[in-house]
Amino acid sequence: MSRFRSDLLLLLVLALHSAPALSDLIISKLDRRIDLTSQSVRMTLTLKVENTGPDPVSEVSFTFPEHQANNLALLVAVSTQGKGKTRGSVTNLPIKVKQPNDSPPSLIWYAASLPKDLGKGEILNMDVLAVFTHSLRPFPEKITQAEPQLFLFQDSAHFTSPYNVKVQSLTVKLPSENVESYTKLENSKFSGSEIKYGPFENLPALSYLPVIIHFPSNKPFAIAKELVREIEISHWGNVQITEHYNLIHGGAQSTGEFSRLDFQARQHMRGASAFRNLMAMLPPRAHSIYYRDAIGNISTSNIHSDSSKTLLDIEPRYPMFGGWKTSFTIGYGLPLQDYLFQSGGSRFLNITFGSPMIDVIVENLTLKVVLPEGSKDISVSVPFAVKQSQETKFSHLDIAGRPTVIVEKVNVVSEHNQYFQVFLLQPCWIVHYKFSNISLLTEPLMLIFWFFSLFVACIIYMHADFTISKSSASYLAKLQWDEACETLDLVTFLLFLEVLGTIQQLQDIINRCLLIHDKLEASLRELSRTGDVQACKAVRKSADSLLKDLSKDLKPLLALLQSSPQAAHILPKVEDLFVKERDLQEKIMLKHATVVDSYEKKSMGRDTENRLASIQQKISALKQEVDDLLEFVEDI
């Protein structure tokens, strides 16, 4: 407060002493309106500039005191042709800072260059919009939950123009009809929610008359300390926008305790300075909208959409009091054809610059535009000063990464969005880049390649031979099977099946023979225990007949195998088995006969014993061989 005061005094003094540099122009009429209904202060100037000097003038200058200029978020000037209500075309005037050498140090000069020089005696109508942030000072700086929020606003009743002004007036619009106090001048008037100062006539250049207004305001003072907006373009038909907010209530600091009960019961009395919800004006046809924070989805949100806009009403997890912070993320998708255009060889994105939140000041805006992989020759055109850089972002199905344009700007207000509200003119900012539609196919090609490599792996697996033992029976049979499948000859195939069946039967019979052999051996053991020769002979007799039957069955099977070519590779083994079994049978019979014989004679000579031992040896050897062969055949 005291700093401002001293600034103003200094200005006043300087204004009285320094001679204005540009005195050829005069402002014949100046209307200034200051809108204090929201947290950003909007100043609209409507002025009529007249060239009274002999030389044509190409620039019109404006000055703002330094403390205002520091908070200046936006300054736009347009010139209008024609008079009164029949205003003609509107031209946007480029503005730059131009500090003359003899300027007082606490004044910042802005020069708007005119489209064509203003000749002698000519009149130009101009409209200027200036938006200031952080220009309202909460006073008192700390309030409790129940207290209303009061602000101080300070300006000059005279616009500090570098030119002489014939007639000027100032209108200040307040958010409500209440005002705590305001500087009363001779011709000041307070009516409704407006304070009027003026008209003041024939003021010299840089005249200054401070006024202070102290007024209550419970408008949301939502300030985004940090906003990261990520705009991701997919040429498959979507513009995905993700916005990360770091929000603070920038009004009077809340002090004392917070009572949720009071807040719920009498919100207008106890909690008037807080705001509960925020509105975001999303473009029409926005879809897949979400609102979440670090914990997860925040369910207190609502959408109202019509053909011209989508209104997103979001409520933070708690009411926001002065100095309280919250952070959250909103995201939505937009149809591509509304924002991406082609002109010549290049494509350009034309999308809102700032936050879609209504009446939120963004202190630090970081805008990331993620272009599709393969975009080239990227350029950004922004009509105001920004910091630009580029990086690469990796997302789904990327090889080289997506080129990302980063634009950073401080103090962004809603007027920075696509079109200036009153001062409608050009689209605000555009990203140009080149992209070929062939690059669009990279992603499906990657997927196709991925699937194809699976198929190739499968083909390789099926073609490769992973068998360790190339001579095993199962392997040979598999080869046989493959061969049968390959020729797809039904007869051969059936024959092959027949061979398999025959071998099975053969195996069966031989197993039965072996069982009979075991029985014979058992009868011999019985004989040695009981000495019952008759029983043993009976066993021998039945075994003989059984074996005869079996060998009868065996013969046609063997003949079948011999005749079929499919069994050729297995035939030697089967024949071998057959011969060995026959041999074994003979030996067992011989042993049986010898033993029974010796029992009948009731004597066991040494030579008989020797003979029996040798027969027994052969039997065990043959048994081993038959077992091996059987095992082999079973493997098939």
Next chain:
Amino acid sequence: MAQSAKPISSPVPVDWYPSLAVLMLAVGLVITASFFIYEATSSRKSRSLVKELVTGVMASVFLGFGSLFLLLASGVYV
């Protein structure tokens, strides 16, 4: 510039994505099935590499585009 600019839209209308995904994945899976049936029923010697590759390529084209459209339809704009 703004006058000559024409809007860029997706190569395939966005509304078609779900049905395209279902259709192409179905066709792709049928071809995949025929590929594996062929692999299982033919012997190593009778298998024709060309036939296998052609079936594989066709199946992967359908599955590739099908899964792309599935991603797009489910909101993952690649």
